[in-house]
Amino acid sequence: MGEIGILTVSECTDGALDAISAELLGAARKLADELGQKVATVIIGSGVGDAGKDAVAYGADEVYVADDAKYANYQPEAYAAVVQQAAKDLSPAIILAGQTSIGRDLAPRVAFKLQTGLxxxxxxxxxxxxxxxxxxxVYGGNAMADYVSESDPQMATVRVKSQEALAKDDSRSGDVKTIAADADIKTAFIEKVTEEVTGIKLEDADVVVCGGRGIGSEEGFEPLNELAKMLHGAVGATRPPCDNGWIASTQQIGLTGKIVSPTLYFGIAxxxxxxxxAGCSGAKNIVAINKDDEANIFNVAHYGVVGDYKKILPALIAKVKELG
Amino acid sequence: MNIVVCCKQVPDPEAPPASFKIDAAANKVAPAPGVNQVISPFDEQAIEAALRIKDGQESTVRVISMGTDLVSDVVKKPLAMGADELYLIQDEALNDGDGISTAYALATAIKKIGEYDLIICGRQAADWDVGQTGVGIAEELGIACVTVAKKVEVVDGKVRVERVVADGYEVVEVPLPAVVTVSNELGEPRYATLKGIMGAAKKQATVMSAADIGADTAKTGKAGAKSKLLKLYIPVREGKCEMIEAEDPAEAGALLAQKLREAKVL
Structure with missing residues (x-):
């Protein structure tokens, strides 16, 4: 095996590697094997625990850990400096990060510092x-575009759940080292406010019941809540209900919201x-309920009902209960 | 406060997907009949963020729109909403850029048009959905940047931002000057008033070329881009929807439950 081909930026929560980071390592492993090169990852955080070992088990050959209290919360300049240092030390051909709250902010900073395409x-x-x-x-998902970077390193952020992680293999071996970098700090972190609604997390739910503009009000979500509760799922929404305050904005599904890939997805009104x-096309089964038979959702759905959800959902709920 | 807002003109992202067409040979979006040009929605929210600051303290809001084929009524909308000045940076040499070359051109224009304390952009434009320009402008100018804001306040020479994250938001503070990019969680942009529209009609935009802003055209547009677009295409969806037909909605609901059960989805 040769030099470092690919550097991924890993994220961890409470000492465990995030799912996106394992997905990135899976994608990196495939590319690196084809190139005959190694995969390295950089983990930045406070109390990263076994995340380094996990990264090896998911496909990394080398892990660079920056573990310090100052990295407890995302600090853009400090995080960017560490990734930039890793890029300088390792000269990877490719750098991958997740399209996450951190990655979408961090990757452009690193790309501009390295003056390379992202x-x-x-x-x-x-x-x-x-x-x-x-x-x-591109164009909100209306089109796709293929890009190549004409500069090095080649950089990409990768959509959550778009890549497959390898099965965790604790017998894999790899080096876990530390990395440090000084940064010119401009951003002061004041506090984090958690707004997550109670119940099953939208990203993890096996059933998602999603409402759109046609729901019309906060009360309009009641049958959706009931259906989700019965199926042990989560309720999401398109942008208009979030913008109108009918539902928490953390429940927005789409290009700039959450990406979900449940077994069953209801797209209602x-x-x-x-x-x-763009946020729900990974769902295995899509059910569309809409008054408008011309609605675009019927072009992507597997099952469709044209009609008023307020009348359809109670009957659906009753029948599911009856079927047991 | 000198506030600069970057606004991009894009084809209306709310237009029906079926109306969306591309010119594969040119790797470009083909103009579709009935699809209007609009200010990219996140950029309208950037205007709103600027005007909220102006509501509270003496400020000048300057708007920069870069592009060719700009439609006067479209790019003047920020003026109608309450912005003070409009700068149109129009030059073929600035077209088809990537994050790096676009940010370079905008940063160069911002330096040219005057003093700046706060620069506000949308989190990403509704056409190419890149989401790098705000960070890039900050890097070019060597100033701080906060992305994906839902609230932007200026207090004691600092900007305090609520930054949207997956499970809530972070509150962060950066010194001025700074760049902030805003998201839809900021709230609806205000409507233009009749007085605003009439005022905007009388205002003249300042039109500038790449030479006027002092940009090195080797670093702008396609020439300065590091990312190369190879191919633009419409994704194929093999969607085949089984429509549930019934006499009334209640029967349809029950039938749907049965179908899902038979398919072992429920």
Missing amino acids: STDCISLKLDAGRMIMSRA LSGASQHI
């Missing part, structure tokens, strides 16, 4: 003549704008 929110990465072809949605579909 493609954001990629859903597919493949090699062509040794260069990485990065595919991403929503048109199916491409920006929204």
Whole structure:
């Protein structure tokens, strides 16, 4: 095996590697094996615990850990300095980060410091003549675009759940080292306010019941809440209900909201704008309920009902209870 | 406060997906009949963020729109909403840029048009959805940047921002000058008033070329881009929707439950 081909930026929560970071390592491993090169990852945080060992088990050959109280919360300049240092030390051909709250802020900072091209929110990465072809949605998901970087390192942020993680293999071996970098700090962290609603997390739910503009009010979500509760799922929304305050903005599904890939997804009283579909197209089964038979959601759904959800949902709920 | 807002003109992202067409040979979006040009929605929220600051303290809001084929009524909307001055940076040499070359051109324009304390952009434009310009402008100018804001306040020479994250928000503070990018969680942008629209009609935009802003055209647009667009295409969806037909909604609901059960989805 040769030099470091790919550097990923890992994120961890409470000493465990985040799912996106394992997905990035899975994607990186594939590319690196094809290039005959190694995969390194950098983990920045406070109390990163076993995340380093986990990264090796998920495919990293080398892990660089910056573990310090000053990294407890995302600090853009400090985080960027560490990634920049790792890029300088390792000279990777490719740098990958997640399209997450941290990654979408961090990756452009690093790309500008390195004066290199970055493609954001990629859903597919493949090699062509040794260069990485990065595919991403554009125009709110109405079109796809393939990009190549004409500078090095080639950088991409990768959409959550778009890549497959490898099975965790604790017998893999790899080096875990520390890394440090000084930074010119400009951003002062004041506090974090958690707004997550109670119940099953939207990103983890196996059933998602999503409402759109046609729900019309906070009360309009009641049958959706009932259906979600019965199916042990979570309730989400398109942008208009969030903007109108009918539901918490943390429940927004779409290009700039949460990405979900449940087994069953109900799209209710929503048109199916491409920006929204970008957040739910990974669902295995999509059910659409809409008064408008021309709504775009019927073009992506597997099951469709044309009609008023206020009348359809109670009957659906009753029948599911009856079937047991 | 000198506030600069960057606004991009884009095809209306709310237009039906079916109306969206591309010119594959040119790797460009084909103009579709009936699809209007608008200010990118997050950029309208950037205007709103600037005007909220102006509501509270003496400020000048300057708007920069970069692009060719700009529609006067569209790019003047920020003036109608309450912005003070409009600068149109129009030059073929600035077109088809990537994050780096676009940020370079905008930062160069911002330096040219005057003093700045706060620069506000949308989190990403509704056409290419790149989301790098705000950070890039800050890096070019060597100043702080906070992305994806839902609230922007200026207090004692600092800007305090609520930054949207997956499970809530973070409150952070940066010294001025700074760049902030805003998200839809900021809230609806205000409507233009009749007085605003009439005032905007009388205002003249300042039109500038790449040479006027002093940009090195080797670093702008396509020439300065590090990312190369290889191919633009419409994704194929193999969607085949089974429509549930019934006499009334109640029957449809029950039928749907049965279908989902038969398919072992429920």
